[in-house]
Amino acid sequence: MTLLQTEQLTKQFGGLTAVDEVDMEIEQGEGVSLIGPNGAGKSTLINLVTRRLEPSYGDVSFKGESIVGMDPHEVVQQGMSKSFQTASVFPELSVKENATIAALAAEHGSFRVNFFRHRNSYPAVEELTNDVLRSVGLYGERETQADSLDYGNKRRLELGIALAAEPDMLLMDEPTAGMSPDETQSTVELIKRVKDELDLTFLLVEHDMEIVFDISDRIVVLNRGSVISTGTPEEVQNDPAVQEAYLGGVEE
Ligand SMILES: Nc1ncnc2c1ncn2[C@@H]1O[C@H](COP(=O)(O)OP(=O)(O)O)[C@@H](O)[C@H]1O
Ligand SMILES: [Mg+2]
Numbered sequence: 001m002t003l004l005q006t007e008q009l010t011k012q013f014g015g016l017t018a019v020d021e022v023d024m025e026i027e028q029g030e031g032v033s034l035i036g037p038n039g040a041g042k043s044t045l046i047n048l049v050t051r052r053l054e055p056s057y058g059d060v061s062f063k064g065e066s067i068v069g070m071d072p073h074e075v076v077q078q079g080m081s082k083s084f085q086t087a088s089v090f091p092e093l094s095v096k097e098n099a100t101i102a103a104l105a106a107e108h109g110s111f112r113v114n115f116f117r118h119r120n121s122y123p124a125v126e127e128l129t130n131d132v133l134r135s136v137g138l139y140g141e142r143e144t145q146a147d148s149l150d151y152g153n154k155r156r157l158e159l160g161i162a163l164a165a166e167p168d169m170l171l172m173d174e175p176t177a178g179m180s181p182d183e184t185q186s187t188v189e190l191i192k193r194v195k196d197e198l199d200l201t202f203l204l205v206e207h208d209m210e211i212v213f214d215i216s217d218r219i220v221v222l223n224r225g226s227v228i229s230t231g232t233p234e235e236v237q238n239d240p241a242v243q244e245a246y247l248g249g250v251e252e
Contacts, residue, residue, distance in 0.1 A: 001028045002064070003169050003201050004049065004080075009058035011044050011225075018044040020225035021058065026169070026203060031195055033204045033212045035236075036222035037245060042205045045222065046173050049203070050082050051075045063168070079168035084158045084175040091147035095138050095157055098146055099129040102164035129164055135194050136160040152183050156190065163194060169201040176208060184208070188215060213237070221245070 004026040011019040019041045026032050034042050047053040049060055051072045060067050067075055090098055103125050133139040136156040141149065146157060155175070162170055175191070176184040188211050194200055195215075206212050212219060213233040221229040221236060223245040229236050236242055 002026070003028050003062065004203070005061045006045075006049070007059045007061075009045070009048055009060060010056045011041075011048055011053060012056045017225050019048060019055075022222075022225070022227055024220055024227065024230075026201060028168070028201055029199055031200075031202050031204070031215060031217045033206055033216040033219050034222060035206070035209075035212055035219060036228075040222040041225040042222055043173055044225075046082070046171055046203070046205060050080065050171060076165060076167075079166070080171065081162040081165045081167035081169070082171040082173070083162035084155060084172055088161050089146050089154070089157060092145065094143050094145055095133065095149070095160075096129060096142040098157060099132055099160050099164045100125060102161040103128050103132075103166070105165070128166070132160050132164045135163065135197055136190060151179075152186060155179070155183070155187055159190060159194070163198070167200075169203065171203045173205045174207065175204070176206065176211065184211070191215060 002025050004024070006022050006024045009019060009022045009024075010017065022041075022045060034045065036042055044053065048055050051060075051067060051070055051074075055068060062075070062078055062080055067078065070078070088102070090101065093101070130139065130142075133142050136159050138153060138156050138160055141153060146154070149157060159175075172191075176187050179187060191202070191204075192215060195202065204212075204215065206215075216233055218230065219233055219236040220227055221239075221242050228245060229239045229242045231239070
């Protein structure tokens with residue numbers, strides 16, 4: 001089943017076409033990385049898909065239905081989460097409270113609705129948040145206040161918050177940016193583990209090719225807003241168009 005599909009998706013900023021008629025499909029269960037030189041349009045494409053940006057033209061469908069016109073939070077309720085956003089963490093709440101809020105918000109879209117919630121559904125939320133905290137390795141820290149977590153654990157919490165919404169698809173834009181090699185390694189292991197455990201579909205933007213080749217079922221290469229190649233890591237690595245796009249950038 002196709003989870004995400006873009007058709008002729010385009011974003012212009014004044015005279016600049018940042019995303020240029022992109023046709024892309026992501027199947028359920030696929031781990032896809034989006035790569036390309038700096039300024040290729042990767043973040044813009046992610047922001048179009050998550051509805052942080054309005055397309056100039058073209059369409060985005062999720063689970064077969066157009067999401068253009070929806071608000072970002074509606075897209076989250078449809079099952080699309082973006083992770084590694086510090087903004088989603090409530091620093092004064094505990095790890096567990098943060099995960100619980102994310103689980104409830106994704107289910108109902110707002111907190112006030114929960115007053116009408118049937119009591120019996122709370123144990124399910126409790127179980128879900130505990131499972132998520134175990135998946136990201138934070139169960140032992142569940143009572144810890146979020147802002148006293150160390151850097152690595154904060155990133156785990158950000159991923160946990162996204163997973164607590166039980167997304168069908170997870171988007172990540174440079175999750176390892178600013179991390180030490182050790183933190184990067186543990187984040188990559190974490191993403192791989194949750195992908196296997198939860199059969200998670202993801203779209204990852206990452207500049208570290210070692211990570212990309214290690215983690216992806218398929219790679220989509222953007223250059224100047226256009227898809228110039230797509231395939232398995234091996235296919236993309238051997239594609240002359242990709243080598244040219246990257247070497248061209250280095251030699252300039
Ligand atoms: N809000 C914006 N307004 C104007 N230009 C933008 C805006 N966002 C991105 N751009 C431009 O669009 C192009 C693609 O940017 P971006 O999507 O951030 O690339 P990437 O994430 O691949 O590095 C760049 O030339 C960038 O300067
Ligand atoms: Mg970017």
